[in-house]
Amino acid sequence: MGQQPHYLGRHNPEITLGQKLWQLNWGMIVLICMIASIGLGMLYSAANANLDPWASRQAIRFAVGFVMMIVVALIDIRFWFRVSYLFYFGALILLVGVEVMGSVGMGAQRWIDLKFIQLQPSELMKIAIVFALARYFHGVSQEDIGRITFLIIPLIMVFAPSVLVLRQPDLGTTGMLVMASGAVFFCAGVRLWKFAVVLVSGLAAIPIGWQFLHTYQKNRVLIFLNPEQDPLGTGYHIHQSKIAFGSGGVFGKGFLQGSQSHLNFLPEKQTDFIFTMLAEEFGMVGGLVLLGLYILLMVYGLAISLRSRNQFGRLLAIGLTFNLFLYVFINIAMIMGLVPVVGVPLPLISYGGTVMLTVMVGLGLVMSVWLHRDIKISRHGVHDE
Template sequence: MLLSSVVPRPLALLPWKVILLVLAIGGMGIATLYSTAGGSVEPWALRQGLIFITVLLAAIGMSYMPERWIKTLTPLAYAGVFLLLILVEAMGHIGKGAQRWIDLGFMKLQPSEFMKPVIVLVLARFYELLPLGDLRKLRALWPAALLVGAPVGLILLQPDLGTALAVLFAAVVVMFMAGLPLWYFVGGGLAVLAALPLAYAFMHDYQRRRVLIFLDPEADPLGAGYHVSQSKIAIGSGGTWGKGYLNGSQSHLQYLPEGHTDFIFSAMVEEWGLVGGTVLILAFAGLIAWGLNVARKAHSRFGKLAAVGLTSNIFFYVGVNLMMVMGMAPVVGIPLPLVSFGGSAVMTVMLSIGVLMSFDRQIRLAPRRPAQTD
């Protein structure tokens, strides 16, 4: 009430606690990028800051979009991102042995990143339109499988196993929450387990090495296991309070590879210690809890499924990255959202947050509207 009496109502309806959380997470990322560059805004901190502020403003703008607009734009977004994935395969930029980007000059766009939120929205729309009585029929499964399988196949060709797994994870969450029979997921899980030896045979050499290093971290500490070994050293050397800002020796002396992208959490904890790492994790926990609360209160089936799927996307980013840098999961190239350097990943997460803020705003405008069930 006090806020709405001081500022205009459209601004008062924004989730300011969440916006402050996002600013805090992004600010910690920019500060760490400044440090890993040796106390310089180039080449990462300045670019990340400009992208972050721009897409945050865009996300706030998206929060004013009514749900019907999001529904209308969802098929177009899916078709657009799918065409971009085909374009990547045809003429994409090649870097570090992978063909994942479209070179725009001022930045390298990674279309597969945008499929993470888009697949959630398109599946949420599909299951909203599907009659509840058809959930136990095959027509509830095979169209969704095609919608997911086609882009995942293109992403695997790049190759980008981490992003493909993220898209699959979000899709499975939406399908589960939509109410598909449990035996679909149990059977699918058993099929995946049975196919693991075959999948391993089709992996690239570097992917096989990552799996082997995960199983035996000390097998090649100066080769394939170097990233994880140095990451653990950086995290452990930070202790409780850290070495102090701008004093991270592992990242400054270039012992920690990819300290500005996949392993930025290690670089941050080395300087800010267990306390700093815990604060960042709690900030992410607050963001995820807000997303789940939006899903619980959403007025439509589309809103509920989309909100829980988009929130699961953020959870997947955070959970896999943290396990990866601590040696609890294979290195699959998943960045830490809003913290790691990378314009496409920042835009993807902000797109998800913008849609969630749109649902949240509509909940605030009509708090007593009953949920739709068809």
């Protein structure tokens, strides 16, 4: 019999930093680098074959995010378990800070100006809410989860940041917070009939909520229901997106050859509508290749979740993987006119500092679950078994 392998995540002084680095999920890392490279190429094209103002800055952000991802992955998951509530309350305080001292951009108050970066706390909350719920549901019995009173605290944990984000206003991020939280609730064992009650209550509240929407938000919904209503006004974004998307055909017009984007018919081509530009230049084939890379990355996340021996790691990995899915699905459905335009970026592709760093940290946490998959964590403390 040969020497038994060491299980990373267990307390073992023989495991060196080099061994941990070797045990990183390099398949995930390769996929992440491939997707980010496509994003840099698209930002280079969006600036008409110029590294400035987007591609060079995004490359620096990716490099910083890559280092953060590796560091986060190497840190013991027991540490993340201990600080999960602190992370949540820190993000919640930042959301309150947006209300007090947030800077306004594109008609919304969503950022805190830190001089070197425009911090968007709502993006941090996408990780923080999964963190906190994974901690809350860790090691809980099905009997506890079955009690309505047990769900009051996690529902408040979801409700508080959702209201703050909705006030910014940011419908897209609010929806992502609620849906990612719902995924954690479901995987923790909450019964389906309780989701049905929440869904019916939400549908019943739509007429009331409609009265509180801003005019431009109402117009987005109306344009979604009738895209041809105002093609040169409120519906201009989605109308031009469909033209560019369809004009790419099967193989596209070629790199740097997209007419809709380079003649500035396509709005926000470096952020929300960057997938449209990719489809115009590389066609259906290029779009499917990128979607394939995303799907592989999500499969890694799901597999890692299933391999974790502790509930905290399972819920954390599944929640963050579902969060990545929401980014991709909502962005692509939005630019195709399948959902209203809500301003959700395409992860690792769209230009943006906070989004890039948040996604990279989230992926680092998923890899931390992988590295420390064999650890056992008790309900109120941590120990090895």
